[in-house]
Amino acid sequence: MNWNQLLSTIRTGQENKLEAKHERTQFQRDYDRLIFSSPFRRLQDKTQVFPLPGSVFVHNRLTHSLEVASVGRSLGNNISQKLLDAKLGNPDLVGEIGAVVAAACLAHDLGNPPFGHSGEAAIGHYFTNGEGQQFKEHLSASQWTDVTRFEGNANALRMLTHAFNGRRKGGFALTYTTIASILKYPYESGIGLKKFGYFQSEKEIFEHIATSLGLKLKDAEKGIYARHPLVYLVEAADDICYQVMDIEDAHKLKILSYQETYDLLTGFFDPDKEAAEFIKIKKVFDEVSDKNERMAFLRAKVIGKLVHLCTEIFWNNHDAILDGRFEKGLIDHLSGKEYEAMEVCKTTAFKRIYKNPSVVEIEIAGYRILGTLLEEFIKAVTNPRDFYSKMLLPFIPEQFTVKEEAPLYDKIQSVLDFISGMTDVYALDLYKKISGTGLK
Numbered sequence: 001m002n003w004n005q006l007l008s009t010i011r012t013g014q015e016n017k018l019e020a021k022h023e024r025t026q027f028q029r030d031y032d033r034l035i036f037s038s039p040f041r042r043l044q045d046k047t048q049v050f051p052l053p054g055s056v057f058v059h060n061r062l063t064h065s066l067e068v069a070s071v072g073r074s075l076g077n078n079i080s081q082k083l084l085d086a087k088l089g090n091p092d093l094v095g096e097i098g099a100v101v102a103a104a105c106l107a108h109d110l111g112n113p114p115f116g117h118s119g120e121a122a123i124g125h126y127f128t129n130g131e132g133q134q135f136k137e138h139l140s141a142s143q144w145t146d147v148t149r150f151e152g153n154a155n156a157l158r159m160l161t162h163a164f165n166g167r168r169k170g171g172f173a174l175t176y177t178t179i180a181s182i183l184k185y186p187y188e189s190g191i192g193l194k195k196f197g198y199f200q201s202e203k204e205i206f207e208h209i210a211t212s213l214g215l216k217l218k219d220a221e222k223g224i225y226a227r228h229p230l231v232y233l234v235e236a237a238d239d240i241c242y243q244v245m246d247i248e249d250a251h252k253l254k255i256l257s258y259q260e261t262y263d264l265l266t267g268f269f270d271p272d273k274e275a276a277e278f279i280k281i282k283k284v285f286d287e288v289s290d291k292n293e294r295m296a297f298l299r300a301k302v303i304g305k306l307v308h309l310c311t312e313i314f315w316n317n318h319d320a321i322l323d324g325r326f327e328k329g330l331i332d333h334l335s336g337k338e339y340e341a342m343e344v345c346k347t348t349a350f351k352r353i354y355k356n357p358s359v360v361e362i363e364i365a366g367y368r369i370l371g372t373l374l375e376e377f378i379k380a381v382t383n384p385r386d387f388y389s390k391m392l393l394p395f396i397p398e399q400f401t402v403k404e405e406a407p408l409y410d411k412i413q414s415v416l417d418f419i420s421g422m423t424d425v426y427a428l429d430l431y432k433k434i435s436g437t438g439l440k
Contacts, residue, residue, distance in 0.1 A: 001322045003089030005214035006228060007097075008177050012161050012205065013170015027096045030178040031069075031103040037172070039110050039159060040065070045423035046114055061109050064241060069105035071307060072237035076101030078311040079233065097230065103174070104181035104234045111155030113420040114427045115366020122370035123150040123416065131375055135408060143409045145189035146199045147416070153184055154198045155420055161205050164399040164417070176209045181234055186215060186225035201413060216324040226324030229314075236310040236330040240303055243331075243345050248299050250353045251292070258291050264348060265298040267341035268305055277301070306331075309338060366424070369431040373419050376434055381411040395430065 009026035011017075022029060034040055043061035076098035083094045113119030126132045127148045136144055146154070160179055161171040183206075185197035198206040207223075216226040244265075251261040269277045284297050310330040317333075320326040334342055377396065380389035384404050393401075400418045402410050419427070431437075 001214050001216055001226065001229070001324070003083065003094060006177065006180075006230075007089060007093040007100075008175060008213060009093070010176050010212065011170060011173045012176070012179065012209075013163070013168060013173050025096050025099065026175055027099040027103060027178065030174045031099055031106065033172060033174065034103055034106045039421060040106060042421065042423050043109065045425050046109075046112065046116075061112065064245070065106050065109055067245065068108065068234075068237045068241045069102040071240055071303060072105035072234055073098045073102040074307050075233040075237055075311060075314075076230070078307070079314060082311075082315050100175075100178055100181055101230055101233045101237070103178045104230065105237050107156060107160060107174075107178070108182050108234055108238060109152070109156070110159050111157070111420065112152040113150075113155075113370065114422050114424045115362060115370065118363035118366045119370050119420070120150050120152060122367045123374065123419075124148050125367075126371055126374045126378075130371065132378065135412065138408050139412075140200070140409075142188060142190045142200050145196075147412060149189060149196070150416065150420075151185075151189070151196055152420075153182070154189070154196055154202070155416075156182055157198050157206065158202050158417075159421075161202060165401060166399055176213055177228070177230070180209055180213055180215070180228040181230040183228060184231055184235055186210060186227055187223055191222045191224070199413070200409070218324050229321045232314060232321060232326070232330050233310075236306075236314075239329060239331040240306045240310070243342065243349065244299055244302050244306075246349050246353055247345055248295055250349075250356075251295050255353060255356055256348070258295075260348075261295055262298070264341070264345055265295065265302050267344060268302045268338055270337045305338070306334075309334060366427075369427050370419060372431055372435060373427065374415065377415045377418065378412060381415055382408070392434065 011026075024032065040062070043065055044063075046061040080094055080097040083089055083097070084091055088094070113123065115122075124147075127135065127144075132147070135147075139147070157179065159171070160174055160182075163169045163171060183197045185193070185195045186206075187193065187196060188198060188200070188203060188206075189196040210217075210225050213228065215228060218224045218226050247256065247261060247264055250256040251258065256264075266278070266281070271278055281298065281301070285294055288294055288297065313330045313333045314321065317326050331342065376392060380386070380392040381396075381402065383389050384393060396414065396418050400414045402414045406414075422430070
């Protein structure tokens with residue numbers, strides 16, 4: 001793979017249009033287009049980890065995405081400068097890598113359904129264990145895998161590129177490079193891997209973007225491509241933010257004590273080799289008495305260090321990344337004190353945060369809510385002439401509607417498009433309405 005081909009300003013749905021002159025660069029336009037979009041705004045009411053809302057403001061999908069974009073821009077700018085110094089690629093486009101990564105970071109969670117990962121699980125469960133089992137014999141093997149292992153990453157690609165009813169061709173009409181930068185799993189479902197990057201409905205656009213950008217085809221039989229190099233920066237920004245920010249949120253919610261949080265965050269620094277850092281920390285703590293503010297300072301220091309380390313890991317493995325030989329994420333290649341600290345944070349998060357009753361309760365509720373919505377609305381689209389179906393179908397926005405004679409796969413996808421785009425609050429409200437629990 002080479003940077004001259006990997007960085008492209010061609011947009012989905014506008015392949016034959018001449019590039020117009022703008023004061024903003026093409027990649028800055030991607031960023032702006034995303035941040036002003038309705039799907040992005042809806043992230044403010046989608047669960048990140050902890051239930052919403054609460055007396056203590058913790059992260060939701062929107063604030064998480066904005067912070068990931070900030071970290072991603074820093075990573076992108078760092079790599080951009082190294083590429084410019086090495087005189088690799090078109091300097092005008094290489095200089096915009098920070099904007100590309102920031103835009104991709106904004107988009108990385110757009111395909112996630114309400115209620116976090118329990119939402120994905122609820123969709124899969126409906127088809128494997130619920131009434132959705134009846135559809136298996138009517139779908140192809142790949143289509144069945146699409147729905148039974150519903151994947152937020154694949155749904156993001158669909159949301160960004162699909163021309164929904166009444167919408168323009170090409171979806172968001174983003175540049176190929178920005179779209180490719182969110183494709184963590186550049187292959188389809190049903191090939192034996194845990195996650196996947198696109199549904200069958202987006203196979204053609206995925207392959208077109210992949211070949212246009214020169215992504216390396218690693219396994220022609222299974223259709224497995226190498227990641228676009230910038231995916232590693234988007235993934236690292238996401239990993240850094242959710243690992244570190246979940247620890248800070250847990251401190252605010254008093255799930256983790258002050259001392260536990262201090263130990264976790266300072267664990268990224270070696271007291272012998274980085275004594276100067278601990279002197280700086282003490283100096284700030286002598287001035288700042290607010291414990292939350294102290295943790296915010298430590299969190300910033302940790303993020304700054306991880307950005308630097310991930311930049312070095314990427315650059316030291318630059319050739320392997322471009323050749324498609326680099327395995328796992330940048331964070332997985334940490335070593336020494338930083339690796340140990342990250343592992344402790346992961347273990348603590350799993351045991352103390354993600355298993356906390358407040359988190360589990362929202363996952364259980366989300367599982368029940370989405371399961372019910374799926375059951376009712378898929379019945380409606382597959383039996384549109386039924387009396388009850390006629391009452392339910394008007395709830396589905398026009399952009400997601402399909403004709404009565406549409407294939408079953410399209411009908412199912414119309415419901416998945418509708419439900420996955422809901423906010424937590426809207427899903428709960430609609431659940432109450434159709435189940436009768438919201439009646440006074």
